[in-house]
Amino acid sequence: MSNHALAERHRLAELLAAAGPDAPTLCAGWTTRDLAAHLVIRERRTDAAAGIRIGALAGWTHRVQSAYAERPYEELLKLFRSGPPLLSPFALPGADEAANTVEYFVHAEDVLRAGEDWTPQPVPPGRAEALWRRLPLLARLEAHRRSPVRLELRHPDGRSLTVGPAGSPTVRITGEPGELILFVYGRGDRTTLTVDGPEDAVEALRHALPLP
Template sequence: MSNHALAERHRLAELLAAAGPDAPTLCAGWSTRDLAAHLVIRERRPDAAAGIRIGPLAGHTHRVQESYTERPYEELVRLFRSGPPVLSLFSLPGADEAANTVEYFVHAEDVARAGEGPAPRPTPPGRAEALWRRLPLIARLEAGRRSPVRLELSRPDGRGLTVGPAGSPTVRITGEPGELLLFAFGRGARAELTVDGPSDAVEALRHVLPVP
C-alpha cells in the first residue's frame, strides 16, 4: 500500500533542510524555522497542538512554539523527518496517512513556492488521486465556508465538485488536485489554475480567497 504521507514527509524535510532556517514560506508571517517548529509540536506536543484549533489554548501553543523555534534548526528538521514518537496519536495504524497526506503536501508547497524557484513539480498520479479523494471535505470546510460565490472546482479531465452558497454567481476554478487544494487553503495566488466566471464574482472571490 502506498504511503503518501511518508513520501510527503521526506519531501518536506528535504525542502526544509535545503532552504535553511530563515527562508520565507506561504504561511503568513512564518519562516521555515517557524514551520519546522510547528510540525514538530503538532505530533510531539499534544498539549500545545490543541491550541492550533482551539482559541482559548492558543496562548499556551504560542509559548511552546516560541520555545521550539529557539532550538537548533537542524534538530527540528531531524525530529520531523524521524516521524512521530511511539506514544503520539499519529503513530496509530493509518493515522499518519489519514491526517498528514494533505498537511505535508501543502506545507511542502509552502516552502517550494515561496521563493523564485523552478515551476512546481508534477504530483505522482497515485498521490494526486489521494489528494482528490480528500478534496471534497476540505473544500467544503475551507473554501466553501469562506467564498461569497458558488465554486466549481474542476480537474482538466472534467471531474469536479461544487461548494459554496447556492443561488450565487458561479466561478469555475480548474487545475490538478494539488493545485485545487492549495486554492482551498488560501494559496491560490501561487497555484497553477485557470479561473472563469463573471468579472464581479471573480473579484468578490479574490478578496476572500486568492486566485492567480
C-alpha cells in the same frame, strides 16, 4: 500500499533542509524554522497542539512553538524526519496517512513557492488521486464558509465538485488536484489554476480567497 504521507514528509524535510532556517514560507509570519517547530510540536506535544485549532489555547501553543524554534534547526529536522513517537496520536495505524498527506503536501508547497521564482514539482499520479479524494471534504471545511460565490472545482479530466452558497453566481476553477488543494487553503495566488466566471463574481471571490 502507498504511503503518501511518508513520501510528503520526506519531501518536506528535504525542502526545509535545502531552504535553511531563515527562509520565507507562505505561512504568514513564519520562517522555515517556525514551520519546522510547528511540525514537531504538532505530533510530539499534544498538550500544545490543540491551540493550532482552538483559539483559547493559542497562547500556550505559541509559547511552546517559540521554545522549540530556539532549538538547533538540524535537531528540529531530525525530529520531524523520524516521525511521531509511539504515544503520539499520529502513531496510531492509518493516522499519519489520513491526517498528514494533505498537511505535508501543503506545507511543502509553502516552502517551495515562497520565493519569487518557483516551479511546481510534478505530483505522482497516485498521490494526485489521493489529494482529489480528500478535496470534497476540505473544500467544504475551508472554502465553503469563505466564498461569496458558488465554486466549481474542476479536475483536468472533467471531474468536478461544487461548493459554496446555492443561488450565487458560479466561478469555475480548473487545475490539478494539488493546485485545487492549495486554493481551498488560501494559497491560490501561488497556483497554476485557471479561473472562469462572471467578472463581478470573480472579483468578489478574489477578495475572499486569493486567485492566480
